[in-house]
Amino acid sequence: MNFIMKYLFSSLSVLFLNFAQAQTSIKTELYIIGTVHDSSAILSPDMLFEIIDKIRPDILLQENDSEQMKDYAKEIRLTSNEQNATLRYLKKYPETRNLPFEFEGRNQYRIDRGMVPADYLTVKLIDSLYLVGKLSDTNKAIYEKYKEANNALLNFSKTDIKTLNSVAFETLNRYRQTLQHHEVPKIANSEVIFEEKYVVKPNGQKISYRDGYQLWCNFWDLRNNTMAINIIKHANQYSGKKIVVLTGVQHKYYLKELLDKYQDGSYRVIEYFQ
Structure with missing residues (x-):
């Protein structure tokens, strides 16, 4: 996250130098x-x-x-x-x-760091654990909220482009993305299997599902x-x-x-x- 903060601070500093000129x-x-x-x-x-x-x-x-x-x-x-x-x-x-x-370089950036395919594999594993009842009660509740939000978004996919640009969709989408990027990682962080499962990055190094998914969320x-x-x-x-x-x-x-x-x-x- 330090890299993210440094990058954003540097970029925003350049932008705000133009603030006074922009006002006029x-x-x-x-x-x-x-x-x-x-x-x-x-x-x-x-x-x-x-x-x-x-x-x-x-x-x-x-x-x-x-x-x-x-x-x-x-x-x-x-x-x-x-x-x-x-x-x-x-x-x-x-x-x-x-x-x-x-x-x-969005796509290669994710591949090089193991975010892909760790993102897909992590959710797939969560779903399989959920189906056989092997998630804790807390993690089960998180995943069920995530599934419900996904289903609600699917209902929007049957509407029209104006509806998909509505405040109602934005509100639901914000909720769903918050679950995906801030709540679902709690499942991978608390279940041991996500530390044991791994993918191999292009450079040959291994990265766990847990770490790869967290990088993807970040x-x-x-x-x-x-x-x-x-x-x-x-x-x-x-x-x-x-x-x-x-x-x-x-x-x-x-x-x-x-x-x-x-x-x-x-x-x-x-x-x-x-």
Whole structure:
């Protein structure tokens, strides 16, 4: 966590140096659009294009890092809502900037540290212990709350994109993510088997399910903080512009909270779906 705190302190210090100047400039407009990444009845590339086109942003921010953005128009996933809607928008408005705001090297970062596949394997093991009644009463209660929250989120997945951008969804999602990243680790930390089971990292070192899952949970905070800071950097760099941030719906509540927490006076967040 020391690395996280040092990183955030350094990044925020740079941002707040621009605070006085930001107070006197025209505020950047930020639209945080929670998306589902693959085309479905909830959201399709055409539907997302219509949303973006109505806002008419100067800049699009993608949940990709700089390396992924290099091949953004080359490796096209036909089911990707963001990619196909964005390319259509860029064709219509070629002067638009299309930029990344993701944690750099996100996927490899998780693999190198053993977070993946420890995250999946830990939850899978918890579920198997739950089914055969081998969790303690305390851990059973934690896991049941987590399962109930997941089921509630599944009900939202049968609605529409406006509902997935609602305060009701954000409230439930915040609760579910809190359980996943702060309560479920208590199960792995208190059951001996999660210290005995391990995965092998790419460098050949072993890491227990317990430690790998905890690192993965910590990364949720680091990743979202990094994305929020990158958004603010863009807001400062493109002062007075209109920016659409395309992010998975599960990140939206967290990014909004962080953008409020780190507000430097350079931007205002606008809710499109209200």
